[in-house]
Amino acid sequence: MTAIQRSTLLRHLAYTAIAAVALLAVTYSLAPFRNYQLATAAAYLCATAGLTVLTGLNGQLSLGHGALMAIGAYTVALSQNRFADAGMTGNGILLASLALGVLAALLAGLVIGLAAARLRGPYLAGVTLAVAVAVPAITTVWAGVFNSDQGLSVYLEPPPAGLGYDFPLEQWQAWLALAGALLTMLLLANLVASRFGRSLRAVRDDEVAARLSGINVARTQVLAFVVSAACAGLGGGLLAVLTQSVSPGAYSLTLSLFLLIAVVVGGLGSLAGAVWGALLLVLLPDLTHSLAQQFTLSPAVAQRLEGNLPLAIFGLTLIVVMIAAPGGIQGLVRRLTRG
Amino acid sequence: MHRIARRGLALAACVTLLAATVACSGDDSGSQKESVPGVTDTEIVVGTHMPLTGPASAGYSKIAPASKAYFDYVNANGGVHGRKITYKIMDDGYNPANTQQVVRQLVLQDKVFAILNGLGTPTHTGVLDFLKTNRVPDLFVASGSRSWDQPDKYPGTFAFNPDYTVEGKILANYVKTTYAGKKVCFLGQNDDFGRDSLAGVEKILGADGLAAKQTYVVTNTNVAPQIGAFKAAGCEVVMLSTVPGFTALSIGTAARLSFKPQFVVSNVGGDLKTLNRLLGDAKGLTEGVVGANYLPMDAQADNPWIQLYQKINKDYNGGAEFDGNIIYGMSVAYLFVQALQAAGKNLTRDGLIAAVEKGGFKGPGLAPLRFAKGDHSGYGGLRMVKITAGVQDFFGPTYETDEADGPVKEYSESPAQPPANGIPTA
Numbered sequence: 001m002t003a004i005q006r007s008t009l010l011r012h013l014a015y016t017a018i019a020a021v022a023l024l025a026v027t028y029s030l031a032p033f034r035n036y037q038l039a040t041a042a043a044y045l046c047a048t049a050g051l052t053v054l055t056g057l058n059g060q061l062s063l064g065h066g067a068l069m070a071i072g073a074y075t076v077a078l079s080q081n082r083f084a085d086a087g088m089t090g091n092g093i094l095l096a097s098l099a100l101g102v103l104a105a106l107l108a109g110l111v112i113g114l115a116a117a118r119l120r121g122p123y124l125a126g127v128t129l130a131v132a133v134a135v136p137a138i139t140t141v142w143a144g145v146f147n148s149d150q151g152l153s154v155y156l157e158p159p160p161a162g163l164g165y166d167f168p169l170e171q172w173q174a175w176l177a178l179a180g181a182l183l184t185m186l187l188l189a190n191l192v193a194s195r196f197g198r199s200l201r202a203v204r205d206d207e208v209a210a211r212l213s214g215i216n217v218a219r220t221q222v223l224a225f226v227v228s229a230a231c232a233g234l235g236g237g238l239l240a241v242l243t244q245s246v247s248p249g250a251y252s253l254t255l256s257l258f259l260l261i262a263v264v265v266g267g268l269g270s271l272a273g274a275v276w277g278a279l280l281l282v283l284l285p286d287l288t289h290s291l292a293q294q295f296t297l298s299p300a301v302a303q304r305l306e307g308n309l310p311l312a313i314f315g316l317t318l319i320v321v322m323i324a325a326p327g328g329i330q331g332l333v334r335r336l337t338r339g
Numbered sequence: 340m341h342r343i344a345r346r347g348l349a350l351a352a353c354v355t356l357l358a359a360t361v362a363c364s365g366d367d368s369g370s371q372k373e374s375v376p377g378v379t380d381t382e383i384v385v386g387t388h389m390p391l392t393g394p395a396s397a398g399y400s401k402i403a404p405a406s407k408a409y410f411d412y413v414n415a416n417g418g419v420h421g422r423k424i425t426y427k428i429m430d431d432g433y434n435p436a437n438t439q440q441v442v443r444q445l446v447l448q449d450k451v452f453a454i455l456n457g458l459g460t461p462t463h464t465g466v467l468d469f470l471k472t473n474r475v476p477d478l479f480v481a482s483g484s485r486s487w488d489q490p491d492k493y494p495g496t497f498a499f500n501p502d503y504t505v506e507g508k509i510l511a512n513y514v515k516t517t518y519a520g521k522k523v524c525f526l527g528q529n530d531d532f533g534r535d536s537l538a539g540v541e542k543i544l545g546a547d548g549l550a551a552k553q554t555y556v557v558t559n560t561n562v563a564p565q566i567g568a569f570k571a572a573g574c575e576v577v578m579l580s581t582v583p584g585f586t587a588l589s590i591g592t593a594a595r596l597s598f599k600p601q602f603v604v605s606n607v608g609g610d611l612k613t614l615n616r617l618l619g620d621a622k623g624l625t626e627g628v629v630g631a632n633y634l635p636m637d638a639q640a641d642n643p644w645i646q647l648y649q650k651i652n653k654d655y656n657g658g659a660e661f662d663g664n665i666i667y668g669m670s671v672a673y674l675f676v677q678a679l680q681a682a683g684k685n686l687t688r689d690g691l692i693a694a695v696e697k698g699g700f701k702g703p704g705l706a707p708l709r710f711a712k713g714d715h716s717g718y719g720g721l722r723m724v725k726i727t728a729g730v731q732d733f734f735g736p737t738y739e740t741d742e743a744d745g746p747v748k749e750y751s752e753s754p755a756q757p758p759a760n761g762i763p764t765a
Contacts, residue, residue: 149529150460247435247461249435
């Protein structure tokens with residue numbers, strides 16, 4: 001047995017390095033808009049991966065991950081703009097802002113997680129739902145800080161001068177987001193394979209049995225929430241950097257539900273499923289839009305379809321996947337390769 | 340071995356997906372032979388973002404189809420300098436996050452020549468920097484925020500509507516002279532729209548001239564607290580800086596609370612037919628509502644512009660219900676064709692911006708268009724309108740003013756006549 005096969009950490013590091021090189025090459029061959037989509041998918045991946053750990057591996061349902069992303073995004077926006085006002089710019093500052101975003105989401109996750117560990121099933125869903133619904137209200141009540149529905153713009157440095165003046169901003173953004181996503185995946189993959197990962201699954205499968213085996217159930221659940229929230233915070237922060245703006249509309253209840261649908265359709269319980277989910281979140285609206293453009297529809301019908309069609313297709317996909325492949329896309333892939 | 344096979348298949352799937360995307364994006368750049376994005380010898384591709392769905396879609400969703408109908412009319416008559424105009428309409432649902440996405444799609448993927456008439460203050464504010472970075476002309480934004488008039492910061496962005504501060508001053512001037520001594524209150528959207536309007540109103544009425552001020556957000560469709568506060572404060576005149584849905588909500592909520600103030604409504608939220616559709620059976624509530632406008636109105640059956648627009652609406656827009664949104668959409672399209680004509684046969688992005696900055700456009704508007712080097716604001720004034728016996732029509736003179744402390748004064752020049760074939764020439 002080689003060292004790579006024996007050590008999980010080494011194996012994951014090797015996978016990450018290969019993925020990083022491949023993705024780096026890909027960003028050079030993509031047009032700016034595709035790079036932007038890739039970056040968006042990477043940002044979503046941070047959140048869906050975190051949600052997979054929480055829901056798929058620990059059995060806690062969260063309808064509020066959009067709100068946790070919002071916390072990360074608003075923190076990044078406020079911190080970037082504060083630093084820029086103070087005359088401090090540069091990509092080191094951006095990293096600091098992202099770290100602050102992760103920290104803020106992590107703290108929020110701790111608070112929600114403490115409450116969540118005492119709740120089960122629909123009650124837990126209710127609490128996290130309340131968090132998601134509260135975001136627009138919070139931005140409205142403290143409009144002086146969050147600027148209500150209009151939201152904030154996010155100061156973003158142009159790509160480092162060393163890359164040349166013509167270097168596309170979208171490619172730089174893709175690098176930032178992919179770095180964040182790869183880091184998240186690496187950390188989560190190790191976490192899932194560790195003793196803590198086994199505790200997560202034990203708690204999901206049977207709390208009493210887990211407790212009998214000496215696992216502190218409440219602590220495990222809170223920790224799972226904290227980890228998941230930190231990932232969502234990073235995803236939200238990256239999304240803010242990509243769009244250079246944050247507004248409550250971007251982090252509505254719909255986003256929270258979409259994230260959940262994405263991890264379920266992708267394949268609950270495996271990190272690869274989170275990748276499928278993140279890709280779907282970006283590609284499905286795009287596909288439906290180009291699909292709708294293929295048909296010449298009367299203006300009234302086109303108007304009714306536009307904007308609503310992706311929602312309908314997402315819902316239909318969920319239903320079809322639940323019936324045809326309850327394990328999600330990743331489950332399907334697994335079944336096909338096994339046969 | 341199954342594990343390896345599985346991993347292999349997943350990797351292969353990913354690579355195929357990526358290869359497909361690369362191939363697709365390769366096509367995009369391959370078909371781009373011209374040096375000017377979105378312009379060929381036979382076509383000009385222009386894009387816009389509009390609320391076709393969502394809280395602001397009422398009324399506004401008709402604007403872009405009307406502009407498109409006018410372009411179709413121009414295309415059927417030979418286009419502009421031999422080029423046909425293709426108008427790509429994207430729905431953003433009045434959600435700033437979606438606007439980011441669809442405008443990137445228009446500029447980076449569809450490679451539009453310009454963005455025309457992107458609608459909304461909160462939505463369009465978010466894409467100003469992106470459009471500037473990509474040097475995309477950003478013409479005739481469908482909103483009256485003062486942000487569009489910053490030639491030094493955003494050299495490619497031009498307004499269309501009179502800015503909300505100008506409008507606020509003109510409306511407040513009417514309120515001050517007509518309802519002297521009455522208690523005046525103000526409801527505004529909680530963004531630059533409401534804030535700019537309020538600034539204009541307070542310039543005329545004074546900083547303490549309003550008895551009560553309230554705001555709303557489009558994501559919360561309950562305005563009972565705000566209207567209730569107005570009733571409690573004893574307001575006699577209520578000024579609304581609201582999108583049509585919220586004008587209707589405010590008027591309806593007031594009626595439910597048996598509160599009957601005089602409503603004075605911003606132009607963007609005051610189109611009678613749009614309000615009627617929203618209010619349904621309660622449409623009688625709009626009786627007596629005062630507002631302002633700067634484009635001809637559908638009540639003016641003998642206005643040559645209205646006759647032209649009605650004809651185009653019938654032939655190219657499927658005979659949609661003719662209201663202020665259609666007049667607005669076609670007027671924007673007319674101005675855009677004027678700008679294209681002025682930019683000449685050799686069309687470039689810089690050339691178009693220079694042509695608009697040169698100004699001197701005469702069209703359907705009652706007030707002057709102010710475009711000049713160093714001034715990217717749109718129409719500079721409005722005329723008061725009132726709903727009487729279910730008909731919304733003008734009264735009194737047209738007023739003009741500036742967004743600073745200049746006086747509100749009458750503007751007497753009469754609007755231009757449309758060209759015989761309805762298409763402007765260079």
